[in-house]
Amino acid sequence: MNTNLVLVLLLAPFLGFLFNVFLGKKAGKNIVGIVGTLSVAISFAVTLYLFASAGQEPVVLNLFDWISVQRFDISFGFLIDQLSILWLLFVTGIGSLIHLYSISYMHDDEKMHSFFAYLNLFIFFMITLVIGSNLLMMFIGWEGVGLCSYLLIGFWYKNQDFNDAAKKAFIMNRIGDLGFLIGIFIVGTLFNTLDFTTLKTTITTATDINDFWIAAAALALFIGACGKSAQIPLYTWLPDAMAGPTPVSALIHAATMVTAGIFMLTRLNFLFDMAPSVQNIIAIVGACTALVAATIALVQNDIKKVLAYSTVSQLGLMFLALGLGAYEIAVFHVITHAFFKACLFLGSGSVIHGLHGEQDMRRMGGLKKAMPITFITMLIAALAISGIFPLAGFWSKDEILMTAFHKNPTLWVIGSIASIMTAFYMFRLIYLTFFNSFRGTEEQKNHLHESPSLITLPLIILAILSFFGGIISLPGHSWLNEYLSPLFSKASHEAHSLGSTEYMLMAIATIGAIIGIGIAYKKYLKDNTIPTEDAEITGLTKVLYNKYYVDEAYDVIFVKPINVLSNYFRDSVETTLSALVFGLGKVTTRFALEGKKVHNGSVGLYLFAFVIGIIAILTYLFLQQFFT
Amino acid sequence: MNTLIAISGLGVLCLLFEIFNFRKAIVPVTIIGLLAILGLTYAEFNAPASFYNNMIVVSKFSAVFSALFIVLTVFLIALSHDFYEDHQTKISDFIAIKIFMLAGAVAMVSFGNLAMFFLGIEVLSISLYILAASNRLNVKSNEAGMKYFLMGSFASGIILFGICFIYGAMGSFDVAEITEWSRSAELPIWFPIGITLVTIGMLFKIAAVPFHFWAPDVYEGSPTLTTTTMSTLVKVVAIATLYKLLTAMNADLSDTYINIIIVISIASMTVGNIMALKQNNVKRMLAFSGISHAGFMLMTLLNISNSAGNLLYYTTAYSLSGIAAFAVILYVCKNKNNEDIANFNGLGKNNPLMAAVLTASLLSMAGIPIFAGFFAKMFLFTQTIEAGYLIVVIAAVINSIISVGYYFKLILAMYNKEANEEATKTPFVLYAVAIVSILLNIVLGLFPSVVLDLLG
Amino acid sequence: MDNILNQIGIENYIFLSVILFCIGVFGVLYRRNAIVVFMSIEIMLNAVNLLFAAFSTYHQDAQGQVFVFFSMAVAAAEVAVGLAILVSIFRNMHTIDVGNLKNLKG
Amino acid sequence: MDVTTLLIILLVGTFATYFSGDKWAPKVALLVGITAFASAICLLNQYNLGNEISYTKLWIAKPKIYLAFQADGLALAMLLLTTALTPIIIFSSFGNTYKNSKAFYALIVFMSFAMSGTFLASDGLLYYIFWELALIPIYFIALIWGNGDAEERKKAVVKFFIYTLAGSLFMLIAFIYLQTKAGSFLISDLTQLKLSSTEQFWIFLAFFLAYAIKIPLIPFHTWQAKVYQKAPTVGTMLLSGIMLKMGLYSVIRWQLPIAPLAAKEYMYVFIGLGIAGVIYGSIVALRQKDLKKLLAYSSLAHVGLIAAGAYTLTLDGLRGAVLQMIAHGFVVVGLFFVAEIIYRRYETRKIAEMGGIRAQTPKFTSMFMLLVLASVALPSTFNFVGEFTVLFSLSQVNIWFAIFGGTTIILGAYYMLKMFQHVMLGETNTKLFADVTFNEGLTLVIIIAVLFFFGLYPKPIMTLITPSLENILTQINRFN
Numbered sequence A: 001m002n003t004n005l006v007l008v009l010l011l012a013p014f015l016g017f018l019f020n021v022f023l024g025k026k027a028g029k030n031i032v033g034i035v036g037t038l039s040v041a042i043s044f045a046v047t048l049y050l051f052a053s054a055g056q057e058p059v060v061l062n063l064f065d066w067i068s069v070q071r072f073d074i075s076f077g078f079l080i081d082q083l084s085i086l087w088l089l090f091v092t093g094i095g096s097l098i099h100l101y102s103i104s105y106m107h108d109d110e111k112m113h114s115f116f117a118y119l120n121l122f123i124f125f126m127i128t129l130v131i132g133s134n135l136l137m138m139f140i141g142w143e144g145v146g147l148c149s150y151l152l153i154g155f156w157y158k159n160q161d162f163n164d165a166a167k168k169a170f171i172m173n174r175i176g177d178l179g180f181l182i183g184i185f186i187v188g189t190l191f192n193t194l195d196f197t198t199l200k201t202t203i204t205t206a207t208d209i210n211d212f213w214i215a216a217a218a219l220a221l222f223i224g225a226c227g228k229s230a231q232i233p234l235y236t237w238l239p240d241a242m243a244g245p246t247p248v249s250a251l252i253h254a255a256t257m258v259t260a261g262i263f264m265l266t267r268l269n270f271l272f273d274m275a276p277s278v279q280n281i282i283a284i285v286g287a288c289t290a291l292v293a294a295t296i297a298l299v300q301n302d303i304k305k306v307l308a309y310s311t312v313s314q315l316g317l318m319f320l321a322l323g324l325g326a327y328e329i330a331v332f333h334v335i336t337h338a339f340f341k342a343c344l345f346l347g348s349g350s351v352i353h354g355l356h357g358e359q360d361m362r363r364m365g366g367l368k369k370a371m372p373i374t375f376i377t378m379l380i381a382a383l384a385i386s387g388i389f390p391l392a393g394f395w396s397k398d399e400i401l402m403t404a405f406h407k408n409p410t411l412w413v414i415g416s417i418a419s420i421m422t423a424f425y426m427f428r429l430i431y432l433t434f435f436n437s438f439r440g441t442e443e444q445k446n447h448l449h450e451s452p453s454l455i456t457l458p459l460i461i462l463a464i465l466s467f468f469g470g471i472i473s474l475p476g477h478s479w480l481n482e483y484l485s486p487l488f489s490k491a492s493h494e495a496h497s498l499g500s501t502e503y504m505l506m507a508i509a510t511i512g513a514i515i516g517i518g519i520a521y522k523k524y525l526k527d528n529t530i531p532t533e534d535a536e537i538t539g540l541t542k543v544l545y546n547k548y549y550v551d552e553a554y555d556v557i558f559v560k561p562i563n564v565l566s567n568y569f570r571d572s573v574e575t576t577l578s579a580l581v582f583g584l585g586k587v588t589t590r591f592a593l594e595g596k597k598v599h600n601g602s603v604g605l606y607l608f609a610f611v612i613g614i615i616a617i618l619t620y621l622f623l624q625q626f627f628t
Numbered sequence B: 001m002n003t004l005i006a007i008s009g010l011g012v013l014c015l016l017f018e019i020f021n022f023r024k025a026i027v028p029v030t031i032i033g034l035l036a037i038l039g040l041t042y043a044e045f046n047a048p049a050s051f052y053n054n055m056i057v058v059s060k061f062s063a064v065f066s067a068l069f070i071v072l073t074v075f076l077i078a079l080s081h082d083f084y085e086d087h088q089t090k091i092s093d094f095i096a097i098k099i100f101m102l103a104g105a106v107a108m109v110s111f112g113n114l115a116m117f118f119l120g121i122e123v124l125s126i127s128l129y130i131l132a133a134s135n136r137l138n139v140k141s142n143e144a145g146m147k148y149f150l151m152g153s154f155a156s157g158i159i160l161f162g163i164c165f166i167y168g169a170m171g172s173f174d175v176a177e178i179t180e181w182s183r184s185a186e187l188p189i190w191f192p193i194g195i196t197l198v199t200i201g202m203l204f205k206i207a208a209v210p211f212h213f214w215a216p217d218v219y220e221g222s223p224t225l226t227t228t229t230m231s232t233l234v235k236v237v238a239i240a241t242l243y244k245l246l247t248a249m250n251a252d253l254s255d256t257y258i259n260i261i262i263v264i265s266i267a268s269m270t271v272g273n274i275m276a277l278k279q280n281n282v283k284r285m286l287a288f289s290g291i292s293h294a295g296f297m298l299m300t301l302l303n304i305s306n307s308a309g310n311l312l313y314y315t316t317a318y319s320l321s322g323i324a325a326f327a328v329i330l331y332v333c334k335n336k337n338n339e340d341i342a343n344f345n346g347l348g349k350n351n352p353l354m355a356a357v358l359t360a361s362l363l364s365m366a367g368i369p370i371f372a373g374f375f376a377k378m379f380l381f382t383q384t385i386e387a388g389y390l391i392v393v394i395a396a397v398i399n400s401i402i403s404v405g406y407y408f409k410l411i412l413a414m415y416n417k418e419a420n421e422e423a424t425k426t427p428f429v430l431y432a433v434a435i436v437s438i439l440l441n442i443v444l445g446l447f448p449s450v451v452l453d454l455l456g
Numbered sequence C: 001m002d003n004i005l006n007q008i009g010i011e012n013y014i015f016l017s018v019i020l021f022c023i024g025v026f027g028v029l030y031r032r033n034a035i036v037v038f039m040s041i042e043i044m045l046n047a048v049n050l051l052f053a054a055f056s057t058y059h060q061d062a063q064g065q066v067f068v069f070f071s072m073a074v075a076a077a078e079v080a081v082g083l084a085i086l087v088s089i090f091r092n093m094h095t096i097d098v099g100n101l102k103n104l105k106g
Numbered sequence D: 001m002d003v004t005t006l007l008i009i010l011l012v013g014t015f016a017t018y019f020s021g022d023k024w025a026p027k028v029a030l031l032v033g034i035t036a037f038a039s040a041i042c043l044l045n046q047y048n049l050g051n052e053i054s055y056t057k058l059w060i061a062k063p064k065i066y067l068a069f070q071a072d073g074l075a076l077a078m079l080l081l082t083t084a085l086t087p088i089i090i091f092s093s094f095g096n097t098y099k100n101s102k103a104f105y106a107l108i109v110f111m112s113f114a115m116s117g118t119f120l121a122s123d124g125l126l127y128y129i130f131w132e133l134a135l136i137p138i139y140f141i142a143l144i145w146g147n148g149d150a151e152e153r154k155k156a157v158v159k160f161f162i163y164t165l166a167g168s169l170f171m172l173i174a175f176i177y178l179q180t181k182a183g184s185f186l187i188s189d190l191t192q193l194k195l196s197s198t199e200q201f202w203i204f205l206a207f208f209l210a211y212a213i214k215i216p217l218i219p220f221h222t223w224q225a226k227v228y229q230k231a232p233t234v235g236t237m238l239l240s241g242i243m244l245k246m247g248l249y250s251v252i253r254w255q256l257p258i259a260p261l262a263a264k265e266y267m268y269v270f271i272g273l274g275i276a277g278v279i280y281g282s283i284v285a286l287r288q289k290d291l292k293k294l295l296a297y298s299s300l301a302h303v304g305l306i307a308a309g310a311y312t313l314t315l316d317g318l319r320g321a322v323l324q325m326i327a328h329g330f331v332v333v334g335l336f337f338v339a340e341i342i343y344r345r346y347e348t349r350k351i352a353e354m355g356g357i358r359a360q361t362p363k364f365t366s367m368f369m370l371l372v373l374a375s376v377a378l379p380s381t382f383n384f385v386g387e388f389t390v391l392f393s394l395s396q397v398n399i400w401f402a403i404f405g406g407t408t409i410i411l412g413a414y415y416m417l418k419m420f421q422h423v424m425l426g427e428t429n430t431k432l433f434a435d436v437t438f439n440e441g442l443t444l445v446i447i448i449a450v451l452f453f454f455g456l457y458p459k460p461i462m463t464l465i466t467p468s469l470e471n472i473l474t475q476i477n478r479f480n
Helices: A003-022 A029-053 A082-105 A112-131 A135-153 A160-191 A196-205 A211-229 A237-243 A246-255 A257-267 A269-273 A276-297 A303-323 A327-354 A372-386 A392-407 A409-434 A442-447 A453-473 A479-487 A500-526 A539-545 A547-598 A603-627 B002-020 B023-046 B060-083 B085-109 B114-132 B139-170 B175-184 B190-205 B214-221 B224-249 B255-277 B282-306 B308-332 B352-366 B372-387 B390-416 B428-446 B449-455 C004-008 C010-030 C034-059 C063-093 D003-019 D021-048 D073-095 D101-120 D124-133 D135-145 D150-182 D197-214 D222-230 D233-258 D260-265 D267-286 D291-311 D315-346 D362-375 D382-397 D399-424 D438-456 D459-479
Strands: A059-068 A073-080 B049-051 B056-058 D054-060 D065-070
Touching (some): A029 A112, A059 D382, A059 D459, A082 A112, A082 A246, A082 A327, A112 A135, A112 A246, A135 A160, A135 A237, A135 A246, A135 A257, A160 A211, A160 D382, A211 A269, A211 A303, A246 A257, A257 A269, A269 A276, A276 A303, A276 A409, A327 A392, A327 A453, A547 D150, A547 D222, A603 B139, A603 C010, B002 B023, B002 B060, B023 B060, B056 B060, B060 B085, B060 B224, B060 B308, B060 B449, B114 B139, B139 B190, B139 B214, B139 C010, B139 C063, B214 B282, B224 B282, B282 B308, B308 B428, B308 B449, B352 B372, B352 B390, B352 B428, B372 B390, B372 B428, B372 D124, B372 D150, B428 B449, C010 C034, D003 D065, D065 D101, D065 D124, D073 D233, D101 D124, D101 D233, D124 D150, D135 D150, D135 D233, D222 D233, D233 D260, D233 D291, D233 D459, D260 D267, D260 D459, D315 D382, D362 D438
16 A cells, blocks of 8 residues: 555544645635545545455554654554454545434534634644554644534534533543653663554563563553543543534544544553553443443433533443453443444534434433434434344453453442443433423423434444344454454454353343333333432432542642642742842842941941951961961 | 153143144144053163162062053043133143143152152142042032042041151151161151051042041042043052052051051942932932042952962953043043933933943943953952952952942943934044043953053 | 161061051041041151162162152152142032032932 | 954953944944954855854963964854844833943953953863853942932942852853863863863863853842843843853853763753753742833743753754854843833833733734744744753653643743733723834844844854864863
8 A cells, every 4th residue: 555545544534624724714614614624534445445445464654753752753643454444444435424324413503614624633633642653743733633523513613611621531631641741751762763664573572571560550651541531549530521522422532533542442452462461451441431321310410411421431441351351342432432422422412403402311202203203213222232132232242241251250340330320321311302292481382493414324334233233243253353353462352152141141241231220111111210400319329429529629639739739839939938038138238238337438447447457467467477 | 761851851841842833743742652651661660770869769569550540641631632621721730730740640650768758648639639520610529629629638638647657657758767667676656657648648548438538529529631630640659658658658557557448448438339329410429429439449458468469350340440430431421511311311322332432431330351350350369369358358259249230320321212303423532542441441350461461 | 877867677667567557547547527538648658758769778779769759759749639629629519528428329 | 354353343342332422322333243254154154165163362471371362153052042132132122211321331342352362262261251251230320320329229239249250250260270180271172181080070060150140040039030120121131141151151162062971860850850950930920010021030040951951962952052042032021122112112120010002002912922932942933942942852861851841831931921921911001101112123123133033044143163062072082
């Protein structure tokens, strides 16, 4: 394959970005939409070509030397292999769909051109992240997507709360990024290279490896992943990120960017395989995140918040898989999740669109007649995420749970509970949104309508994908595993031969899901209970509703102290320091004032001093004479 | 020798001018005369000799310093033209006195015999007493004159006493003989006492702590032009003479001496600078700054055997910037009854050129590159460190930091404050003197070797 | 040659003149009347002159005595100037008290 | 072309500017600046051709002082920075009118002359002279054309002057002492000296005082914020963009090679100091109410990191430091210019009185955003290259340094974004904010272009500076 192709793949979105930035306003909304979407579609086409034509061997393209340090040079280069192609496929694919969707969704916004500009820029950076040939190239993309997410979360910048959310997202990511950087430093120091291919060979062949430093590197990198992929303790930014327009939430905060962490770990699987201790940490963190997020999602009333937390918990499951060393399964779940979560978000977007910006599920209900397509698609996606046979989610989630069961039953338990909850809150969402009678204002009621085809088309496609997505890796013979196998240092653990345990586990999982759905059905369809208003929420629910008060805790533990410290430094330390410097001057002037009193103009005194001087000198002379 | 005679002759001439009523011509003629005499000195520079059985001994040292004195006097005379314009009748007297003072100064640096030294110093001092008190109707001027006179004659007494002891020890006034014997024989205790007393007398003249008390009062009280004379010419003369005296009497100073000088030098710097910080009267401030500079000049005595060049350079740089500064002060404080810093407010706008000159000269005194003052200090520090007195240098550095404080007070007044009245037109002479002297200063900064190599 | 000096001894001359000198100094320090101060200074100078004479005899050398003339002449000139200043002060301030000279200070 | 030509151009330019009168002074100054830049490029070209660019001539015989200039890669890099920023800074001031502008612009040109001299001089005393000379113009610029209450300004400026002078005088002593040892001030001789470790310690300290105040490192930074705030923006740009690089440059050029033993022995102390500066500066910047002060503290943080990098005594550290110097030079000038642009329209520097500007000014917003991103070292900006290299070198010394130093990317993002949010975002401001004029836009575009070009392709600069830095390293390591 030739360089130009890759450059096209990379630069198409960038050109789209430039066009929308400089000409977008003049060109008019339709052109903007078309250009934006096309530029991504081109990349998608190229990706498909690569996918079709690419051989087994990874291809490396080095454009030029970028940064040099004493130990090694870092080249500005790209690496095309199975993993990157796979990621490109759904990044650009879903990307194009969401662009398409946005054309209609953002049509009423006067800053549509900048919206598309940012989206294109995001795709550009995402591609860079995926095809970067070394850690630092990946880091460019890594920070770049962070930037775009900042820009898009704060897209409606007139609302300072949104801006705060954006800032929070960027800074939390930065915390992770520091970890990433440190990881890069350690890796560079240990192996004198940041290049993936070289690293792989070095590490796999290396004989004497300092386990501690490997672990340190792995841990640092994992912190980076936590930042991007919203794992405990750095997950709180993701729910707030829902401030951005819904397509953004779908693209960046569900399907693609947040999976960057998984991508990175998978990329560096050979490194993490060297650090089992860290893998355990990853698994545990993943499991906990899955559970915690799920519990929070149980009681949220903002439709997007529910989805956001479900995203966090799904990401948790993926990390659980990574922690267990089952990278391809994680990847599998990433893909399926991309399908159904994107679908869900876009669906919710369609709903919000239909209700003119209403996001509170307590103000919805009974929409299934008004917006049938949205309803159907979302239902499919919901079933998929709940893990109902034979939808995509079932396969991927099941694989994870099976692996967990084999490696560590407790984690399996946690995972299963999380997925049961998932089933529950997803259907809570479905029931509250689409069933029973409409609870919104009359005015909204009259305008209820199905969204235009530009919105529904992506929904349908994604729904189909989330229905059949599972086939790429069925137990027994998994195309995915074979496709990815060259990546992994350890022989990829073969798909479980379907024994009795496996079937039993599948059964348990399905039953669990059904139970979850059942409860939701009983509570929200039969009894038609509507979640209470914020004011009356009490007890455990209140704690969950307020996300365990984690944000508040962070505020108290980190943000406030820093600001207090800042004030203290500004008002006390600074003034003291400068007072010290001025103080010297003050002291001397003090002396001067005293001195003025001495020079009191009386000749007598002057002469007296004169004589004293003489006497002093003479006596000193004499003493010298005598004592020497 | 010829220099001395010529100068005295010129003095007499000035007096005659008054009689023949050539008042107008007096200043230019004197200046021309002095310049001619400068030529004479150049001749003497190449031909060292001694006259009247060693009463006068002309050496490179004396010749160069006499030249410096003459140059300074030229500036002073030039300034005096419009300074005395409102009492023209006395101008010839004043100029004559200045010339005689110059004669005294020359005698002081080229003495070969303590008698000559004493006469020189007295001629200088007495002329100064007169100049200090010259503004008869002004109480301050009187007071200044009186104070200076009392303390000055007291100091003369001390010097005389010292000379007497030296004579007692050596039985001769001839410097050459004294030097000889001071090297050879077991000396009576009187000799060091004598030297010390004379030194103290000179320290008084250069206003070193603790013999400095007269300086601020006298500087403040005297007419500005006299202050100029004191702070430039007289200080230079005194330190040069002291240097020559000590080199002549006992070339290698004993540690005792060195210690005394170190203490006095550091004390002078510190007291001078600190006291200058809180002065509102510019002349008074410069008096204290002069005291601190005296401290710096004393550092040359620490490495006495080979610091003649540095001394010359330092004094030249210092006096040139002094002349420039005072020229501006004369302009600013003309027909004002005081010399407070307030008078300088807004000079930067009213008269940028003069302001620039004053700034430059102050920067030179503060020792900022490229002005000569910086190199002067630099060379001083170098040779002091070479002589191994790092402490003194550090003290000196700390002092130069303090000194910036008050020099910049003036600069700030000029540029940062609003003027309180309109600019007055500047007489050409002031411009000329100010600019020429500051230019000389800068040139010295760019080519230090010119002066430095005169006394290698 | 046996002159009076040998009988008394040079030291005594020195002591005498030192004492005289100190008297002069103290006079300058403690008297406030300008005239008296002048006189004290004169005492100092004359003490020195005495010593000069003594030394010159001691050394059998005329220079000392010549020097005395110098110093006397100088002293005369000095005092002349001093008195002149004093007169103008008296004109302006109607006092000859040195202690009152305190306009210049600080 | 001779190395002195450039200096002569600038010196003559100073007078040309002054005598061209108030009306023409700005244009003449700009012309001079550009000419200087061109000649700097010529020098660079010659250097790349492999010519020795140096000039040595005995100036004063005793003590031996040479008129010695030498332009190696490092010096050239700094020279280019100076000569590139000078015209930009002059051009940026075209929007304002200054009373007695001929003097104003003459001083600017003179300052750039002095600073170029500092970077070029290879004789200790000559270097010191230029170092001091650079102080005079900025003193007057800040004093006469500064803003805010005259008394306060006076206080701040005088403090700045005396403080920096105090530092450098001790450096002078050190130089003189070295001269008495080596017999000349030439750096080639001074770096030959075999000083005892105690001597080195004291000399190192003397230098350190001068540089720590100039750079400034905590706790010697107290002059900075106030002066930056009070000085006219042009002055602030000169100070932050070029002048504080003089200190850092001198650390690399003079302090480390002359007293390496001390540098090695107390490495941790000085790195620690630098990093403390990073954290302290960032935290103080968080709660600043005045835009210029905030930027001042941000640059305190950045130079802290640079200094830390320089004191690692590794090639990466030095290289990163130099790269970061240049990057920071550009970005900080840009940011101060942004502050100036806002001031021209709103006549305030209080962040509280801004906000809601973005809606009115798409161009300005995006440029400002890009500058902010550069200053928080987003990858693909020049600052990232520098910061990455420095942090990497720190991690070589001790990983904890890298971790604590790395907090700059978090805290930096925090205060910069916070600032951006409160200055630009929010409900549309009632006061009208005209978008950037052509001049302003051009200035910013140039700066941004530089930042991003070298961010993606820093190789030219790296290849330029690396050999000379390797020389310096060999001098540093001559004791072992």
